[in-house]
Amino acid sequence: MRLGGLALKKKMNWIVQYLWLIPALPLVAAGIIAVNKQPQRKLAASLAIGSMAVGFLLSLCAFAATLHHGEGVFREVYSFPWIKFGGQWMDIGWVLDPLTAVMLMMVTFVGMLIFIFSVGYMAHDQNFMRFFCFLALFASGMLGVIIANNLFLFFVSWEIVGLTSYLLIGFWYHKPSAAAAAKKAFITTRIGDLGLLLGMVWLYAQTGTLNLYTADHTGCLEASALSQMATHVTIGGLGVTTAIGLLIFLGAVGKSGQVPLHVWLPDAMEGPTPVSALIHAATMVAAGVFLVARVYPLMSFGAPLTEHGASVTTALTVVTWVGAITAIFSASIAVAQNDIKRILAYSTVSQLGYMMMGLGVGGVAVGMFHLITHAFFKALLFLGSGSVIHGCHEEQDVRKMGGLRKYMPVTFAVYGIGMLALSGFPLFFSGFWSKDEILHHAHKWPVSQIPFYLGCAGALFTAFYMTRQVALVFYGKYRGHADESSHDQSHSSHSSHSSHVAAEDGHDTPHESPAVMTVPLIILAVFAILLSVLGTPAWPWFEGYLKGEATILDWSRFGDTWVLMLVSSVIVLTGITLGVFLYGKRQRQTAEEKDVLEAAQPVVFRILQNKYYIDELYELTVIRFNAFAASFCDFLDTWIFGGAVLLVSYATLGLAWLYRLTDEYFVNLGFDTGCEALRESGGLSSKLHSGRVQTYLRVIGVALVLLILFLIWGRKA
Amino acid sequence: MTTLQICLLTSALLFATGFAGAVTRRHAILVLIGIELMLNAANLNLIAFWRFGPHPELLTGFIFVLFSMALAAAEAAVGLALVIAIYRHKKTSNLDEVRDLKG
Numbered sequence: 001m002r003l004g005g006l007a008l009k010k011k012m013n014w015i016v017q018y019l020w021l022i023p024a025l026p027l028v029a030a031g032i033i034a035v036n037k038q039p040q041r042k043l044a045a046s047l048a049i050g051s052m053a054v055g056f057l058l059s060l061c062a063f064a065a066t067l068h069h070g071e072g073v074f075r076e077v078y079s080f081p082w083i084k085f086g087g088q089w090m091d092i093g094w095v096l097d098p099l100t101a102v103m104l105m106m107v108t109f110v111g112m113l114i115f116i117f118s119v120g121y122m123a124h125d126q127n128f129m130r131f132f133c134f135l136a137l138f139a140s141g142m143l144g145v146i147i148a149n150n151l152f153l154f155f156v157s158w159e160i161v162g163l164t165s166y167l168l169i170g171f172w173y174h175k176p177s178a179a180a181a182a183k184k185a186f187i188t189t190r191i192g193d194l195g196l197l198l199g200m201v202w203l204y205a206q207t208g209t210l211n212l213y214t215a216d217h218t219g220c221l222e223a224s225a226l227s228q229m230a231t232h233v234t235i236g237g238l239g240v241t242t243a244i245g246l247l248i249f250l251g252a253v254g255k256s257g258q259v260p261l262h263v264w265l266p267d268a269m270e271g272p273t274p275v276s277a278l279i280h281a282a283t284m285v286a287a288g289v290f291l292v293a294r295v296y297p298l299m300s301f302g303a304p305l306t307e308h309g310a311s312v313t314t315a316l317t318v319v320t321w322v323g324a325i326t327a328i329f330s331a332s333i334a335v336a337q338n339d340i341k342r343i344l345a346y347s348t349v350s351q352l353g354y355m356m357m358g359l360g361v362g363g364v365a366v367g368m369f370h371l372i373t374h375a376f377f378k379a380l381l382f383l384g385s386g387s388v389i390h391g392c393h394e395e396q397d398v399r400k401m402g403g404l405r406k407y408m409p410v411t412f413a414v415y416g417i418g419m420l421a422l423s424g425f426p427l428f429f430s431g432f433w434s435k436d437e438i439l440h441h442a443h444k445w446p447v448s449q450i451p452f453y454l455g456c457a458g459a460l461f462t463a464f465y466m467t468r469q470v471a472l473v474f475y476g477k478y479r480g481h482a483d484e485s486s487h488d489q490s491h492s493s494h495s496s497h498s499s500h501v502a503a504e505d506g507h508d509t510p511h512e513s514p515a516v517m518t519v520p521l522i523i524l525a526v527f528a529i530l531l532s533v534l535g536t537p538a539w540p541w542f543e544g545y546l547k548g549e550a551t552i553l554d555w556s557r558f559g560d561t562w563v564l565m566l567v568s569s570v571i572v573l574t575g576i577t578l579g580v581f582l583y584g585k586r587q588r589q590t591a592e593e594k595d596v597l598e599a600a601q602p603v604v605f606r607i608l609q610n611k612y613y614i615d616e617l618y619e620l621t622v623i624r625f626n627a628f629a630a631s632f633c634d635f636l637d638t639w640i641f642g643g644a645v646l647l648v649s650y651a652t653l654g655l656a657w658l659y660r661l662t663d664e665y666f667v668n669l670g671f672d673t674g675c676e677a678l679r680e681s682g683g684l685s686s687k688l689h690s691g692r693v694q695t696y697l698r699v700i701g702v703a704l705v706l707l708i709l710f711l712i713w714g715r716k717a
Numbered sequence: 718m719t720t721l722q723i724c725l726l727t728s729a730l731l732f733a734t735g736f737a738g739a740v741t742r743r744h745a746i747l748v749l750i751g752i753e754l755m756l757n758a759a760n761l762n763l764i765a766f767w768r769f770g771p772h773p774e775l776l777t778g779f780i781f782v783l784f785s786m787a788l789a790a791a792e793a794a795v796g797l798a799l800v801i802a803i804y805r806h807k808k809t810s811n812l813d814e815v816r817d818l819k820g
Contacts, residue, residue, distance in 0.1 A: 691818045692816060693812050
């Protein structure tokens with residue numbers, strides 16, 4: 001027994017020490033792919049997938065390590081001094097705790113499946129190597145964000161994630177819409193990152209350390225540092241912990257697409273579908289939620305726990321409200337969208353709102369459970385949509401699809417599972433359990449019931465628009481133009497897939513995707529169902545794991561929650577029925593037909609379709625102001641700074657001209673004149689030499705007389 | 718007028734004559750003659766001061782004049798050699814025409 005215990009202890013230290021390998025391997029893979037001159041697709045794909053697979057195995061070891069601990073939350077830290085910074089050493093390190101382990105497993109597993117999917121999806125693209133390089137780089141950044149124990153390392157990895165998101169959204173950069181979308185994504189998340197940076201710097205200033213957790217409990221997220229900060233108050237009477245928490249939340253708002261910084265996510269659908277699945281559904285946008293979960297001790301500090309294990313503080317209240325508003329806002333927009341990926345994008349924004357709301361009302365476990373389940377079924381939905389797009393020859397408008405059930409049965413089956421999970425169909429699907437946890441805690445929230453009602457309304461909308469989407473895509477009659485005109489259309493819309501279209505000339509109808517694309521879909525679908533086991537009220541294993549407690553199977557807990565479960569089931573079924581009724585039964589016949597809702601309420605529909613005109617609002621205010629500021633800076637640069645430089649240069653020119661003048665006239669002329677005078681005097685002097693001896697003698701005689709006169713009479717004076 | 722003064726006056730007259738001759742004559746030999754005259758005038762001066770000076774019994778002045786005469790002879794020889802050299806080069810003994818060093 002003792003030996004076993006010792007062996008386990010050693011194993012824990014082993015994996016914590018080698019945790020850095022998990023992000024390092026994809027980074028190395030990205031580096032190797034980047035330096036390859038000729039495209040070596042098999043090598044690139046196998047390196048990327050292999051690094052993620054090894055990362056997944058290591059994550060499993062890490063997870064196993066966190067399970068073996070006894071009481072309390074398992075948390076092991078590994079840091080080492082890295083750089084001397086103003087007189088003291090700055091550490092870099094990573095932490096292994098349940099939150100980390102769970103995220104690591106999810107990211108590596110889902111990432112691996114998406115990489116495998118991309119092998120099939122991007123097979124006809126010329127820039128295969130570049131794609132996998134960026135994907136691997138993104139994976140390393142994301143994994144770095146997860147394990148980072150140090151604010152500096154966290155920020156560096158966060159920025160890598162932002163950078164690769166930009167690179168991947170703008171992957172087909174010759175499309176102006178893609179380039180613009182990439183720029184928009186980067187700039188919008190940058191605004192959030194500013195808040196994150198300010199919050200981090202402030203936190204460092206307050207606590208004096210960049211480490212989140214340390215072995216001797218001096219980290220900036222630990223109780224000693226937080227209680228030290230609790231007494232400080234900043235402007236407006238706001239507590240320092242609240243202010244820092246809100247600033248850090250700003251970073252999460254940008255990265256996770258909460259209102260008002262949500263505008264980049266739908267445009268980010270310009271990137272290839274695996275990118276949308278990985279970055280903008282499962283992982284990167286989840287990084288914002290993960291950030292809030294990570295700094296939860298900071299955000300929840302000071303408030304007593306309610307009886308449901310969640311604290312109520314100002315910061316968390318803000319988080320909840322932002323999440324609730326985002327959830328209902330984007331769910332309503334998704335109802336009126338016609339692009340298959342846009343519907344899913346707005347759905348993602350909405351679900352991220354749910355996660356934030358869950359974190360705010362219920363704590364880390366509630367939000368994170370929804371994050372994990374969402375990652376699987378949203379990745380499934382995106383990859384499924386990618387399969388649909390691939391099969392319809394790059395058509396993305398749902399009005400031009402229909403009846404694909406016959407042509408793509410596997411895709412239809414897994415997409416259906418994803419749709420039911422997202423809507424929260426009762427009992428079998430993980431989405432139901434995770435969303436129910438959030439609604440349960442929202443109902444118990446002491447501050448206000450409005451987030452709960454917003455959440456319920458959002459669930460109704462979610463069920464409705466997902467049913468609408470499935471009905472329009474998979475049921476009814478095929479409305480696409482799978483003939484010459486569609487070939488022209490797809491030629492113009494995705495020129496990088498032109499070779500693919502040319503090869504598909506023989507296919508007039510939509511077709512199922514190859515196995516390399518459908519097998520990951522099936523695996524994801526299985527998990528979308530199985531994950532529900534982790535978070536049912538009867539056996540809340542997930543919550544217990546994150547808190548470090550043991551969980552026991554207790555069926556009686558259903559007694560508390562069955563009312564809410566019934567209510568949410570009713571909401572979901574209502575939504576689905578509405579969708580079936582409006583879109584399933586009365587199928588549209590042609591692609592150009594008006595949408596049922598559009599015909600009924602054209603004004604409302606138009607507003608929803610145009611995303612509440614938020615983009616236009618930003619264009620008029622922020623972008624205009626930015627353009628004005630830029631032109632003002634240009635004016636400053638050209639006239640004032642440039643003018644100053646010009647003045648200096650003219651002054652120098654003037655001085656130079658003056659010097660030349662002086663040199664020319666004073667120096668040269670003076671010198672020349674002097675020399676002339678000298679020469680003339682020399683000439684004069686030489687005239688004294690007559691060459692005649694007599695002259696010389698006469699001079700000697702005269703001089704002699706003068707000398708005698710001087711000697712005789714001059715002396716007296 | 719003492720005898721000394723008469724001797725000095727004589728030597729001065731001789732010196733002036735010699736100087737005038739050296740300075741105004743065209744022919745080179747005549748210039749040399751003038752120089753000789755000047756030298757002899759100086760010798761006369763020396764003898765006068767010896768004869769009417771403090772120690773006429775010593776032979777100091779006499780020997781001095783003897784040396785001076787020897788020098789005069791040597792210098793005359795050198796002068797004549799110079800004149801012959803110039804004559805060989807310039808084919809003239811007219812000093813007005815020897816103006817190579819004119820500046």
